[in-house]
Amino acid sequence: MLKIDTITYSVEGRPLLEEASANIPTGHKVGVVGRNGTGKSTLFRLIRGELALETGSISLPSKARIGGVAQEVPSSETSLVDTVLAADTERAELMAESETATDGTRIAEIQTRLADIDAWSAEARAASILKGLGFDDADQLRPCSDFSGGWRMRVALAAVLFAQPDLLLLDEPTNYLDLEGALWLENYIARYPHTVLIVSHDRGLLNRAVGAILHLEDRKLTLYQGPYDTFAETRAARIAVAQSEARKQDNRRAHLQSFVDRFRAKASKAKQAQSRLKMIEKLKPISTPQEAAMRAFTFPEPEEMSPPIIQIEGGITGYGEVEVLKRLNLRIDQDDRIALLGKNGQGKSTLSKLLSDRLPLMAGKMVRSSKLRIGYFAQHQVDELYVDETPLDHLRRLRPHEAPGKWRTRLAGFGLGAAQAETKVGRLSGGQKARLSLLLATLDAPHMLILDEPTNHLDIESREALVEALTAYSGAVILVSHDMHLLSLVADRLWLVSDGTVNPYDGDLESYRSLLLARDKPATKATPKAKAEPQDAPKPKRAMRDRLATLRADVRKSEARVEKLTEMREKLDEKLADPALYEKEKQSDRAVWQKKHAECIEALARAEALWMEALEQLEIAEAS
Numbered sequence: 001m002l003k004i005d006t007i008t009y010s011v012e013g014r015p016l017l018e019e020a021s022a023n024i025p026t027g028h029k030v031g032v033v034g035r036n037g038t039g040k041s042t043l044f045r046l047i048r049g050e051l052a053l054e055t056g057s058i059s060l061p062s063k064a065r066i067g068g069v070a071q072e073v074p075s076s077e078t079s080l081v082d083t084v085l086a087a088d089t090e091r092a093e094l095m096a097e098s099e100t101a102t103d104g105t106r107i108a109e110i111q112t113r114l115a116d117i118d119a120w121s122a123e124a125r126a127a128s129i130l131k132g133l134g135f136d137d138a139d140q141l142r143p144c145s146d147f148s149g150g151w152r153m154r155v156a157l158a159a160v161l162f163a164q165p166d167l168l169l170l171d172e173p174t175n176y177l178d179l180e181g182a183l184w185l186e187n188y189i190a191r192y193p194h195t196v197l198i199v200s201h202d203r204g205l206l207n208r209a210v211g212a213i214l215h216l217e218d219r220k221l222t223l224y225q226g227p228y229d230t231f232a233e234t235r236a237a238r239i240a241v242a243q244s245e246a247r248k249q250d251n252r253r254a255h256l257q258s259f260v261d262r263f264r265a266k267a268s269k270a271k272q273a274q275s276r277l278k279m280i281e282k283l284k285p286i287s288t289p290q291e292a293a294m295r296a297f298t299f300p301e302p303e304e305m306s307p308p309i310i311q312i313e314g315g316i317t318g319y320g321e322v323e324v325l326k327r328l329n330l331r332i333d334q335d336d337r338i339a340l341l342g343k344n345g346q347g348k349s350t351l352s353k354l355l356s357d358r359l360p361l362m363a364g365k366m367v368r369s370s371k372l373r374i375g376y377f378a379q380h381q382v383d384e385l386y387v388d389e390t391p392l393d394h395l396r397r398l399r400p401h402e403a404p405g406k407w408r409t410r411l412a413g414f415g416l417g418a419a420q421a422e423t424k425v426g427r428l429s430g431g432q433k434a435r436l437s438l439l440l441a442t443l444d445a446p447h448m449l450i451l452d453e454p455t456n457h458l459d460i461e462s463r464e465a466l467v468e469a470l471t472a473y474s475g476a477v478i479l480v481s482h483d484m485h486l487l488s489l490v491a492d493r494l495w496l497v498s499d500g501t502v503n504p505y506d507g508d509l510e511s512y513r514s515l516l517l518a519r520d521k522p523a524t525k526a527t528p529k530a531k532a533e534p535q536d537a538p539k540p541k542r543a544m545r546d547r548l549a550t551l552r553a554d555v556r557k558s559e560a561r562v563e564k565l566t567e568m569r570e571k572l573d574e575k576l577a578d579p580a581l582y583e584k585e586k587q588s589d590r591a592v593w594q595k596k597h598a599e600c601i602e603a604l605a606r607a608e609a610l611w612m613e614a615l616e617q618l619e620i621a622e623a624s
Helices: 040-048 080-085 089-100 105-117 119-132 149-163 181-191 204-206 228-263 265-281 348-355 380-384 390-396 404-412 430-441 460-472 485-490 509-520 540-578 584-623
Strands: 002-011 014-024 029-033 055-061 066-067 166-170 194-198 210-219 220-225 310-319 323-332 337-341 359-370 373-375 448-452 476-480 493-498 503-506
Touching: 002 040, 002 066, 014 040, 014 055, 014 210, 014 220, 029 040, 029 228, 029 310, 040 066, 040 194, 055 337, 066 149, 080 119, 080 265, 089 105, 105 119, 105 359, 119 149, 119 181, 149 166, 181 204, 181 509, 194 493, 204 228, 210 228, 220 430, 220 584, 228 540, 310 348, 323 503, 337 348, 337 460, 348 448, 348 476, 359 460, 373 430, 380 430, 390 404, 390 430, 390 448, 404 430, 430 460, 460 485, 476 485, 485 509, 540 584
Parallel strands: 029 194, 029 210, 066 166, 166 194, 337 476, 337 493, 373 448, 448 476
Antiparallel strands: 002 014, 002 055, 210 220, 310 323, 310 359, 493 503
């Protein structure tokens, strides 16, 4: 168990954590949430022992290994797969010693330990993790120096996943993954055999990969059982109860104060007035946690244009003489909301550059509406802001004829207040820089907005605000994102970029997710059609038939158990979302229901693991 006991920590005199406590049971998957700047990354550094606590303690089981992605792997000539294998230091040391050991007893000890840690399957496991994060077989043999920093961050993530620490700390790991990599990681975390704490603003991941939410707010830690949506509902109920109690207390204080104001000057009532003053002093303020203010985005509205705004027929595009995308037959209207799907390297960024007029058409025909304005936001543009200038300086350069009041209004429309407006960009947070980049991308009221991973530095509240703004926006939207929740709320058309072209994807996002996860499952052996068994081929032996029947029965039982526990969890979720449960007199009842919920979550995780194991056993038996 990870035990966080009444810890306090401040940065430059500003308290981030104040007597905060939480207990994370071993093996649990927990999402860590809170607004930007509340101290989530600092909490991770405290757990790792990189910072010294002012008060309190953080404890783990003895010899528990803590792992996380601190920085990208260095540029070296070591191959990706060897870099990942080296992350398991015990295996690496034993393998090296096995080459030089001469003592028979020691050799036996080494081989026994290598077998215990499953060292012989290590290369296959490392390759599987790298593949899930976007590296094909050829990439895995290339040196790290061949890859950019973003890709080396993926290698660092692969290394820590391969090492399988007892406590895995992940801080926004999907920020450098595409949708495919993010979905793979989500599935991997759900099956990870040890404890995981993951800081994330990806609502889909927090709903599917974790079983509890650790919320950092008002310098305190609160552990909620259930995925993010359950946390949001439960917290909303708690806020409603707290606000109701605060209103009652305010009314009581006003009533007492009214008596004091009326009668404190009268000698006959002075004693009673003093008594009520003491009562007012004893009324402790009721803390009412507030929802983070919806820091809305305000996109300027473009004028309406006749459809289509862009049409491509037989298009080919690429770089230099290298053709990346061919057979492009695409049409975009001003009311389109299009999500681009496809693995990294398939051409999503190439298509975005073509549509934004940053890349020419090599062949074919492209017709654009006259006076078409396009806004383009890409991850790298956040890094291209002038770090020594303020947001006001950026607008002063781009809109020199506008009044300073107009600049401030524009910044406020993207959640950048007076303080941020005059702060140099280099000192702004990642989310504030992203907001400034979005403002600059939409400054000309574009008819089409191309967004490439716009949410990487935005917290959950800001992501919801972005959804609201895009819903109200009257221009076309082309969206590339690993955030399934954002895509599902914004996009109404899906384009799949693969095999050198772009085609509409007929399914929905859930079917695409299922397709990607199915690819990760080990392929079962298929009998080639040319060698199909003849009609009179002998049936499987009775022993095999009996084994298959038993395995199928196990699968059915396991599935029924999962369904039953899922129904139980949903009922418990509803119970915990009842505001009445958070009244003071229900404190003991609430503890009982929360315990039942935790036990149900744990039982469901075990049942799902047994179900998956039964399915795998059945697949192996059917293939043999």
